[in-house]
Amino acid sequence: MDKILEVKDLHVDFDTYNGVVHAIRGVNFHLNAGETLAIVGESGSGKSITVRSILQLLASNATISKGEILYHGDDLLQKNAKEMDNLRGNKISMIFQDPMTSLDPTMTIGKQVAEPLLIHNNVSKKDALKRAEEVLRLVGIPNPAARMNDYPHQFSGGQRQRIVIAIAIVDYPEILIADEPTTALDVTVQAQIIDLLRELQQKIGTSIIFITHDLGVVAGIADRVAVMYAGRFVEYGSVDDIFFNPQHPYTWGLLDSMPTLDTNEDARLNSIPGTPPNLLDPPAGDAFAPRNAYAMQIDEEQQPPFFQVSKHHFAATWLLHPDAPKVTPPAGILNRYEKFKKLGGNAK
Amino acid sequence: MEQIPQTPKEKFKLVHDENNAEQEKISTPALTYMQDVRRRLFKNKVAVVCLTLISIIVLISIFAPIIAPHNPNAQNVTMSNLPPKLGNLNIPGMNGYQNMGGKMVDAYKQAGAPKGTSFILGTDYLGRDLLSRIIYGTRLSLIVAVLATLVDLLIGVPYGIVSGWKGGKTDTFMQRIVEIVSSVPNLIVVILMMIVLKPGLTSIVIAIAITGWVTMARLVRAQTFQLKEQEYILAARTLGESSTKIATKHLIPNLSSTIIIQTMFTIPNAIFFEAFLSFIGIGIPAPNASLGTLLSDGQKAFRFLPYQMWAPAIILSIIMIATNLLGDGLRDAFDPQSSEH
Amino acid sequence: MTKYILKRIFYLFLTLFIIASLTFFLMKLLPGTPFSNQNRMSPDQLKIVKAQYGLDQSVFVQYVRYMGGLLQGNLGTSFQFNNEPVTALIGQRLAPSMQIGAQAMVVGTVFGILLGAVAAIRKNTWADTLATFVSILGLSIPSFVLAVLLQFYLAYKWRIFPVALWDNFQSSILPTIALAALPLGTVARFMRTEMVDVMSSDYIELAKAKGNSSWKVVTKHALRNSLIPVVTIIGPMAVSVMTGSMVVENIFSIPGIGEQFVKSITTNDYPTIMGLTIFYSFLLIIVYLIVDILYGLIDPRIRLGNGGKE
Numbered sequence: 001m002d003k004i005l006e007v008k009d010l011h012v013d014f015d016t017y018n019g020v021v022h023a024i025r026g027v028n029f030h031l032n033a034g035e036t037l038a039i040v041g042e043s044g045s046g047k048s049i050t051v052r053s054i055l056q057l058l059a060s061n062a063t064i065s066k067g068e069i070l071y072h073g074d075d076l077l078q079k080n081a082k083e084m085d086n087l088r089g090n091k092i093s094m095i096f097q098d099p100m101t102s103l104d105p106t107m108t109i110g111k112q113v114a115e116p117l118l119i120h121n122n123v124s125k126k127d128a129l130k131r132a133e134e135v136l137r138l139v140g141i142p143n144p145a146a147r148m149n150d151y152p153h154q155f156s157g158g159q160r161q162r163i164v165i166a167i168a169i170v171d172y173p174e175i176l177i178a179d180e181p182t183t184a185l186d187v188t189v190q191a192q193i194i195d196l197l198r199e200l201q202q203k204i205g206t207s208i209i210f211i212t213h214d215l216g217v218v219a220g221i222a223d224r225v226a227v228m229y230a231g232r233f234v235e236y237g238s239v240d241d242i243f244f245n246p247q248h249p250y251t252w253g254l255l256d257s258m259p260t261l262d263t264n265e266d267a268r269l270n271s272i273p274g275t276p277p278n279l280l281d282p283p284a285g286d287a288f289a290p291r292n293a294y295a296m297q298i299d300e301e302q303q304p305p306f307f308q309v310s311k312h313h314f315a316a317t318w319l320l321h322p323d324a325p326k327v328t329p330p331a332g333i334l335n336r337y338e339k340f341k342k343l344g345g346n347a348k
Numbered sequence: 349m350e351q352i353p354q355t356p357k358e359k360f361k362l363v364h365d366e367n368n369a370e371q372e373k374i375s376t377p378a379l380t381y382m383q384d385v386r387r388r389l390f391k392n393k394v395a396v397v398c399l400t401l402i403s404i405i406v407l408i409s410i411f412a413p414i415i416a417p418h419n420p421n422a423q424n425v426t427m428s429n430l431p432p433k434l435g436n437l438n439i440p441g442m443n444g445y446q447n448m449g450g451k452m453v454d455a456y457k458q459a460g461a462p463k464g465t466s467f468i469l470g471t472d473y474l475g476r477d478l479l480s481r482i483i484y485g486t487r488l489s490l491i492v493a494v495l496a497t498l499v500d501l502l503i504g505v506p507y508g509i510v511s512g513w514k515g516g517k518t519d520t521f522m523q524r525i526v527e528i529v530s531s532v533p534n535l536i537v538v539i540l541m542m543i544v545l546k547p548g549l550t551s552i553v554i555a556i557a558i559t560g561w562v563t564m565a566r567l568v569r570a571q572t573f574q575l576k577e578q579e580y581i582l583a584a585r586t587l588g589e590s591s592t593k594i595a596t597k598h599l600i601p602n603l604s605s606t607i608i609i610q611t612m613f614t615i616p617n618a619i620f621f622e623a624f625l626s627f628i629g630i631g632i633p634a635p636n637a638s639l640g641t642l643l644s645d646g647q648k649a650f651r652f653l654p655y656q657m658w659a660p661a662i663i664l665s666i667i668m669i670a671t672n673l674l675g676d677g678l679r680d681a682f683d684p685q686s687s688e689h
Numbered sequence: 690m691t692k693y694i695l696k697r698i699f700y701l702f703l704t705l706f707i708i709a710s711l712t713f714f715l716m717k718l719l720p721g722t723p724f725s726n727q728n729r730m731s732p733d734q735l736k737i738v739k740a741q742y743g744l745d746q747s748v749f750v751q752y753v754r755y756m757g758g759l760l761q762g763n764l765g766t767s768f769q770f771n772n773e774p775v776t777a778l779i780g781q782r783l784a785p786s787m788q789i790g791a792q793a794m795v796v797g798t799v800f801g802i803l804l805g806a807v808a809a810i811r812k813n814t815w816a817d818t819l820a821t822f823v824s825i826l827g828l829s830i831p832s833f834v835l836a837v838l839l840q841f842y843l844a845y846k847w848r849i850f851p852v853a854l855w856d857n858f859q860s861s862i863l864p865t866i867a868l869a870a871l872p873l874g875t876v877a878r879f880m881r882t883e884m885v886d887v888m889s890s891d892y893i894e895l896a897k898a899k900g901n902s903s904w905k906v907v908t909k910h911a912l913r914n915s916l917i918p919v920v921t922i923i924g925p926m927a928v929s930v931m932t933g934s935m936v937v938e939n940i941f942s943i944p945g946i947g948e949q950f951v952k953s954i955t956t957n958d959y960p961t962i963m964g965l966t967i968f969y970s971f972l973l974i975i976v977y978l979i980v981d982i983l984y985g986l987i988d989p990r991i992r993l994g995n996g997g998k999e
């Protein structure tokens with residue numbers, strides 16, 4: 001498979017009133033052509049910052065202190081402002097979380113959708129607007145010709161998110177980054193938006209990085225999943241790997257706090273106790289250790305490396321070290337292992 | 349993949365979560381809101397400088413009778429219009445010399461002033477010591493400002509609370525009044541009041557306060573509206589606490605930031621109005637000095653004796669700038685989001 | 690929108706009516722005769738003069754008469770200035786006041802917007818600090834202090850501008866600067882706050898994500914969105930310019946309405962004070978109304994109503 005994007009050892013720091021926040025602390029991942037990679041993690045774990053680094057859309061107090069972001073082998077961090085402008089909205093585009101505030105309230109939606117075309121392609125205004133209309137139809141805005149001249153406040157939340165998606169895909173991007181595109185929406189609308197993204201991916205063949213803090217929506221869209229905690233990835237693999245053969249206690253926690261259909265007699269959410277560490281002064285060992293019921297002494301002292309579980313499945317937990325004691329994961333996870341075996345996987 | 353480091357086996361022992369508690373303790377101690385506000389205010393250098401300046405000016409005004417070197421209203425016609433002189437120090441511009449027909453002459457000698465006489469900021473056309481007049485003038489201007497602001501608070505805060513708390517028809521009616529009062533340019537009302545009332549301190553305070561309370565009332569009303577729906581207030585209401593008690597115990601403390609910030613902007617406004625009225629001659633009556641009357645007197649002589657205008661102009665501007673900036677600083681301190689660092 | 694405008698116009702007249710009534714009765718409260726400043730008159734003379742002005746009637750009759758006159762656009766007759774009608778006085782003096790007032794508003798707004806925008810875009814840099822400093826000075830230094838300083842240094846000492854004279858454009862420059870300082874400071878601060886807010890909004894983020902250059906993000910999205918709310922402070926700015934004009938016209942001897950107003954105050958010319966008060970209020974209420982309508986027209990959220998499909 002073609003790696004179109006590869007992020008290597010990314011570090012992002014924020015200069016704040018209280019000191020330097022080490023928000024991203026060595027993130028590595030890649031994106032294959034045509035696939036959907038989901039990044040999951042509690043809010044504040046650094047998902048947005050990770051993907052914003054790709055487009056260099058970070059707050060002014062942020063610095064990418066280390067790392068490489070290779071797009072077709074080219075390091076984006078070496079590009080100048082103009083070269084980055086040319087990529088944004090053209091090759092790589094982005095959808096933000098809150099559709100209610102993502103659109104310019106004083107510009108008609110037709111113009112907003114046409115804008116990327118006018119920026120990146122040498123097209124006439126008329127052609128751009130015509131294409132905008134087509135794309136609005138594609139994303140499911142009814143009667144787009146009549147609504148081109150309407151303003152954002154005249155649309156519902158779900159419709160606005162469709163418009164935001166239209167803006168993102170109007171120039172056929174190679175990579176579409178969707179940062180929690182459904183979090184602010186009703187559950188029914190969420191499902192519609194996910195369906196739309198999947199449908200669009202098939203039509204225009206874009207690769208997607210899909211961010212969410214809700215594992216529930218991941219199964220419906222992703223090919224691979226990366227789990228993020230406190231500015232690092234802790235586990236990544238295929239959807240099946242993560243859902244049915246999770247190895248990191250944090251992933252266990254996330255899965256356990258997710259309401260599923262077949263555990264509906266016990267549908268209450270067991271959210272993970274405790275709070276994420278303060279990244280002003282990141283812990284030396286595994287950042288999850290203080291909240292981890294399976295923590296070992298080494299978790300507090302030393303950052304766990306990634307252990308390979310299967311061909312494409314890796315997890316950064318000392319529990320996978322040959323010297324680690326055998327632990328019994330929570331019942332919910334054991335159930336998942338059972339299912340994994342049925343699927344023909346080789347669970348631990 | 350990364351190399352798996354060599355680690356002693358005993359490190360791989362489950363420790364369970366006995367250090368969970370420790371983690372909680374490390375998190376920063378919760379500061380109370382007011383401490384937090386103060387810390388943020390004192391971290392703001394501009395605000396601290398302004399606060400210091402204002403404190404100095406207020407202290408000088410309070411102790412004016414002790415600090416002022418002369419009686420501010422004592423006239424001495426032989427000593428009129430003397431330029432600034434600072435003891436026997438020979439600083440150009442502060443040495444008692446004056447340009448007369450192209451030559452620098454010692455104005456003090458010419459006026460026949462006894463040896464050793466010196467007026468740091470010079471004297472005015474009636475031979476009154478300008479420094480003393482400025483000290484007393486600042487005092488009077490500040491008194492006007494503080495009184496006007498107090499009246500503002502006494503009308504505006506209860507009005508806003510009642511309007512916001514009662515809501516419905518009462519609120520609509522009270523807001524109509526606010527709308528009408530605020531659509532009249534307040535300076536015109538102030539001037540009309542000054543014409544009708546006898547010139548003097550009380551009249552100025554009344555004239556300024558008669559329109560000034562409107563802004564305060566508006567802000568307090570808007571805030572009360574929001575607070576009304578808060579749970580602790582709803583709880584207090586269902587528990588049957590009296591309205592006055594709710595107002596003093598729950599509302600006012602939560603309104604305090606709005607009120608303090610608005611007060612910081614009312615003060616320079618009142619100082620401006622006093623100066624304006626006195627400048628056009630309907631403010632503080634002679635012989636008393638205020639910053640406005642000093643400016644007005646100074647302006648008449650400005651061409652020939654610019655120092656008579658400069659001193660009050662600078663003091664007035666410093667007070668205005670410092671209060672405005674301190675207001676900004678307080679707003680940032682109370683509401684850090686408004687200026688995220 | 691039409692209904693809203695009609696409602697506003699109704700309130701405009703209501704407000705004017707209340708102002709006129711209050712002004713009238715306030716003036717009636719004044720002690721002594723309005724002629725105390727004139728040469729002494731014999732009781733007989735006084736009677737004649739009083740009758741001439743209708744002052745021998747009951748207060749109520751005078752009030753009805755006065756309000757009736759107002760409806761016909763009659764603002765009363767000046768006690769001084771050869772019994773000129775106040776409207777005629779205004780007619781003669783409107784042009785200079787309007788000229789410096791309008792110049793000050795335009796200069797203050799345009800430079801205020803520029804200053805505020807630069808401060809917001811270059812937030813937390815020296816440019817921001819400088820812009821903030823300038824706007825604080827503009828806000829804090831009273832226009833009459835600035836006017837006197839400008840007059841002394843630029844006109845009297847260095848002779849770049851005429852001292853106090855009203856004939857050509859040159860002579861309007863210093864008063865304009867003195868008057869423009871306050872609106873400039875106000876607009877700059879307001880604009881900065883608005884624009885900092887806008888620049889951190891999600892739609893600006895999206896505009897960047899579309900590939901707009903920083904310049905285009907500002908010109909195509911940020912400026913328009915921060916300018917719309919600036920319209921709302923035009924009303925208060927008009928008030929401050931009007932206030933300032935009273936003293937600034939006086940200092941520069943400009944034959945305008947502000948100068949006339951101050952003169953009427955110092956000479957107890959009550960009919961003129963009343964007439965000008967009502968005129969000023971009328972002017973400002975009209976400005977407020979226009980600003981309101983303008984705001985509705987340029988902001989699509991108001992123009993098209995908020996009844997979107999939420």
Ligand SMILES: Nc1ncnc2c1ncn2[C@@H]1O[C@H](COP(=O)(O)OP(=O)(O)O)[C@@H](O)[C@H]1O
Nearest residue numbers: 014016021023042043044045046047048049059
């Ligand atoms: N502008 C900023 N200044 C300081 N710290 C920031 C800033 N933006 C983000 N952070 C830090 O980075 C962490 C990760 O944020 P983010 O990527 O937005 O989390 P999420 O996973 O919810 O998208 C946050 O916990 C926060 O501490």
Ligand SMILES: [Mg+2]
Nearest residue numbers: 047048179180
């Ligand atoms: Mg996020």
